[in-house]
Amino acid sequence: MAGGRSAAARAPTRGATPAARAPQTLERLRALHPDAHCELVHRDAFELLVATVLSAQSTDTMVNAVTPALFARYPDAATLARADVAEVERALARLGMFRQKARNVVGLARGLVERHGGEVPRTLAALIELPGVGRKTANVVLGVAFAAPEGVVVDTHVLRLAQRLGWTRQRDPEGVERALCRLLPRETWDVASHTLIFHGRRLCTAVKPACAACPLSDGACPSAFRAELVGRKPPRARAR
Numbered sequence: 608m609a610g611g612r613s614a615a616a617r618a619p620t621r622g623a624t625p626a627a628r629a630p631q632t633l634e635r636l637r638a639l640h641p642d643a644h645c646e647l648v649h650r651d652a653f654e655l656l657v658a659t660v661l662s663a664q665s666t667d668t669m670v671n672a673v674t675p676a677l678f679a680r681y682p683d684a685a686t687l688a689r690a691d692v693a694e695v696e697r698a699l700a701r702l703g704m705f706r707q708k709a710r711n712v713v714g715l716a717r718g719l720v721e722r723h724g725g726e727v728p729r730t731l732a733a734l735i736e737l738p739g740v741g742r743k744t745a746n747v748v749l750g751v752a753f754a755a756p757e758g759v760v761v762d763t764h765v766l767r768l769a770q771r772l773g774w775t776r777q778r779d780p781e782g783v784e785r786a787l788c789r790l791l792p793r794e795t796w797d798v799a800s801h802t803l804i805f806h807g808r809r810l811c812t813a814v815k816p817a818c819a820a821c822p823l824s825d826g827a828c829p830s831a832f833r834a835e836l837v838g839r840k841p842p843r844a845r846a847r
Contacts, residue, residue, distance in 0.1 A: 625773025629790040640681040643801040652727040687716035700789035711739030750797030760800035764807025767838035771830040
């Protein structure tokens with residue numbers, strides 16, 4: 608796939624704004640990260656939904672460390688819906704906010720059983736009615752499990768890169784999502800988020816981004832070599 612992309616897709620378009628170049632810039636990032644994918648280990652939509660809820664304020668690596676035992680004991684919505692929350696808490700104890708997450712995943716399992724026959728619904732409206740499920744989680748599931756996202760997943764990496772690449776000046780996830788949905792073709796919404804996340808984890812990190820190693824520093828990225836100053840939350844003022 609990467610080898611078949613045109614030279615125009617790989618090089619910056621002169622005279623166009625960074626936002627107007629967003630589809631071409633995304634193509635270049637896809638060529639750089641052809642293996643970009645959801646890194647939460649799962650076997651079906653139910654496991655993906657639970658894992659994504661658990662990933663809030665936790666790394667994918669840590670979530671992947673606890674979910675095998677969790678899913679071995681609770682392999683579907685019906686068994687998790689009957690679980691004792693305290694037992695689920697113990698299974699999730701290594702994760703941040705594990706008590707709240709335990710309540711959420713048991714609650715969402717009950718919602719799946721009571722309202723959806725134990726199956727994961729395929730619409731954003733139905734998903735966000737479940738405990739612990741917001742737009743980001745819903746679109747992860749819709750994009751990865753069903754190839755039908757209703758928006759672009761905006762996590763901390765996507766939020767940061769969208770600003771650094773000059774695609775938007777919005778600073779809140781909802782505003783960034785609206786901007787990216789306007790700029791990028793709908794068929795790229797799912798892969799766009801995975802690609803930006805990969806790039807944010809590997810090169811365009813929050814601290815000390817590797818601009819010298821990034822091919823977008825040829826003019827495609829307006830923040831090149833000053834990116835650390837862009838797209839990050841301001842430091843908290845220390846109490847005196």
